[in-house]
Amino acid sequence: MNVNLEIDIPESFHAHVDAAVMRLRYLHPSWEMSKEPGLVKVTNVAASDVPTVQREVNYAIYRERIRSEGAPLRELLLKSIMT
Amino acid sequence: MQVWPLQFRDAGDDILLSNDAGSWFRASPQFLNRYAAGALSDDDRDYLLKTGLAFVDVGDLAFTSHAYRWSARRTTTTKAIDYVILVPTLRCNLSCDYCQVSRAAESAKGFDWTEETLTAVLAYLDGLATDRIQIEFQGGEPLLRLDLLNAVRDFCRRRFKHSRFVVCSNFQIVDDAIWSFFADEDTQLSTSIDGDVATHTRQRTGSVDETRSLLSNLETFLERFGPGRMSALPTIDPLNPPDLDELVATYARFGIHSIYLRPINRQGFARRRPEAAGELHAWNELHARFIDLIVEQNWRRDTVVEEYYFTHLLRRILGLGANGHVDIRNPNPVGANYVVVDYDGTLFPTDEARMMARIGQIDLSIGNVLDGEDRSKVDELNSASFNDQDPDCQHCVYQPFCGVDLIDDISRYGRIDLPRHQTYFCRRHLALFDKAFAMITSTDQKVQHSLCRWLGVETWPTSYSEVRP
Numbered sequence A: 001m002n003v004n005l006e007i008d009i010p011e012s013f014h015a016h017v018d019a020a021v022m023r024l025r026y027l028h029p030s031w032e033m034s035k036e037p038g039l040v041k042v043t044n045v046a047a048s049d050v051p052t053v054q055r056e057v058n059y060a061i062y063r064e065r066i067r068s069e070g071a072p073l074r075e076l077l078l079k080s081i082m083t
Numbered sequence B: 001m002q003v004w005p006l007q008f009r010d011a012g013d014d015i016l017l018s019n020d021a022g023s024w025f026r027a028s029p030q031f032l033n034r035y036a037a038g039a040l041s042d043d044d045r046d047y048l049l050k051t052g053l054a055f056v057d058v059g060d061l062a063f064t065s066h067a068y069r070w071s072a073r074r075t076t077t078t079k080a081i082d083y084v085i086l087v088p089t090l091r092c093n094l095s096c097d098y099c100q101v102s103r104a105a106e107s108a109k110g111f112d113w114t115e116e117t118l119t120a121v122l123a124y125l126d127g128l129a130t131d132r133i134q135i136e137f138q139g140g141e142p143l144l145r146l147d148l149l150n151a152v153r154d155f156c157r158r159r160f161k162h163s164r165f166v167v168c169s170n171f172q173i174v175d176d177a178i179w180s181f182f183a184d185e186d187t188q189l190s191t192s193i194d195g196d197v198a199t200h201t202r203q204r205t206g207s208v209d210e211t212r213s214l215l216s217n218l219e220t221f222l223e224r225f226g227p228g229r230m231s232a233l234p235t236i237d238p239l240n241p242p243d244l245d246e247l248v249a250t251y252a253r254f255g256i257h258s259i260y261l262r263p264i265n266r267q268g269f270a271r272r273r274p275e276a277a278g279e280l281h282a283w284n285e286l287h288a289r290f291i292d293l294i295v296e297q298n299w300r301r302d303t304v305v306e307e308y309y310f311t312h313l314l315r316r317i318l319g320l321g322a323n324g325h326v327d328i329r330n331p332n333p334v335g336a337n338y339v340v341v342d343y344d345g346t347l348f349p350t351d352e353a354r355m356m357a358r359i360g361q362i363d364l365s366i367g368n369v370l371d372g373e374d375r376s377k378v379d380e381l382n383s384a385s386f387n388d389q390d391p392d393c394q395h396c397v398y399q400p401f402c403g404v405d406l407i408d409d410i411s412r413y414g415r416i417d418l419p420r421h422q423t424y425f426c427r428r429h430l431a432l433f434d435k436a437f438a439m440i441t442s443t444d445q446k447v448q449h450s451l452c453r454w455l456g457v458e459t460w461p462t463s464y465s466e467v468r469p
Helices: A011-027 A047-082 B029-036 B042-050 B061-073 B115-126 B142-159 B176-182 B197-205 B208-225 B244-253 B268-272 B279-300 B308-317 B351-358 B375-382 B406-413 B424-440 B445-455
Strands: A002-008 A032-036 A039-046 B006-011 B014-019 B024-027 B083-086 B132-137 B162-168 B187-192 B230-233 B338-341
Touching: A002 A047, A011 A032, A011 A039, A011 A047, A039 A047, A047 B006, A047 B029, A047 B061, B006 B424, B014 B029, B029 B042, B115 B142, B132 B142, B142 B162, B142 B176, B176 B187, B176 B208, B187 B208, B197 B208, B208 B230, B244 B279, B279 B424, B279 B445, B308 B424, B308 B445, B338 B351, B351 B406, B406 B424, B424 B445
Parallel strands: B083 B132, B083 B338, B132 B162, B162 B187, B187 B230
Antiparallel strands: A002 A039, A032 A039, B006 B014, B014 B024
């Protein structure tokens, strides 16, 4: 049985949803994904895959936030080492 | 307080986290949620600061320590070419059906160095900016041209303060001159034993008598020169592997307890038999089974067996200065500290690059012994020789321990920008690192016993198995 999944995204992560969805489309091209404010939708998901899909969506958003917010620190580190 | 960015991956019920400098720890999924949401508790913050995963001020001890660890992991050990693989002949007296290297029939003409090439090779070696050199003779079967090996060795002993020689040979045929050549302490033999007699015969010699002849030659080598002068590698077809117990026993017979399991590398001429579906999965399973086998055996006996590459990965994870293996470095610059000289004097960045040129796939040659290196090509290749900015690797918890292999990517896929998780290199190393971390964080006595012996430590730190709540 397949289901349509709607994953609520807390407000503090909204800025990273676009990048996360783009990355998920690259990692999982077969997933049918769309996004609305505060929501990521994945349609036609096998019921047994629901926990995995939910986790992967959350992880992708986490990773984009960490990458984005960590970029200044990485830049600082490189400048400290190279100068 | 600022936390250095953390990458993460599921590890059973827990989460494994690491930063770019290779510091790592295990935590609960709740910790990950708090970290990603920017809602760390006071306890979390204390922990991260105490363990060097965060800093307060730029330039403070925690900041500097992180910067040092980051740099140390990215430092290749040498700055000049001091390792040269020489191919004095392409001719070989065997024709293994998966032969990785391009080869020619034993009686073929025009596949050996000429006098002019030898002179140019020696001049090239003379021009290297180093006083220590390691020469690896490959082929073909290099012992078919012992005269060329002697000429190179005599020259290097005069030219360099320290020189070491490794002859990669099938060691099927030996005579008095060859025994005499190996009598010198600075010269080692590297050969292949694919496990038991049946497997080696199937994969290499095609004749039980020839396989037995090899094993007899190796026994004589051991009697004459003792253990430690000979190394060997098994090349393994994961879909038709040897008996692993027998493989360990065969190597023990020759005093070899560090075994580098090597999957068949279907490159070069070996592409005639393409990689079968499921081959990599089978390899990953077989490798893990081998590790489990030697862990069990090590528990019961004094002599400890290791899988060489796996131990190397453990050293990389634990920051023990293991940055020199050309199969897994970051950055992994080509033409930086080793180079391959082909039978016609052409320079290649790796042996795989030589194969690709030989079969007409792509010319990655970087010059020749007469004209020197083409640095523009080397620099172009090296512009992508690190994983820090890779769009996949930068999210991977194993990135600080892993590496890149541009030549392998080009060889297999004709490009270097494939999504990492689709590459052989990534899928193989994900499995290896998963296994390594499962063992590092294990509380199993047998596992810890092997880890201690492989890495030369007295006791295994209990902190490795702790999980941050």
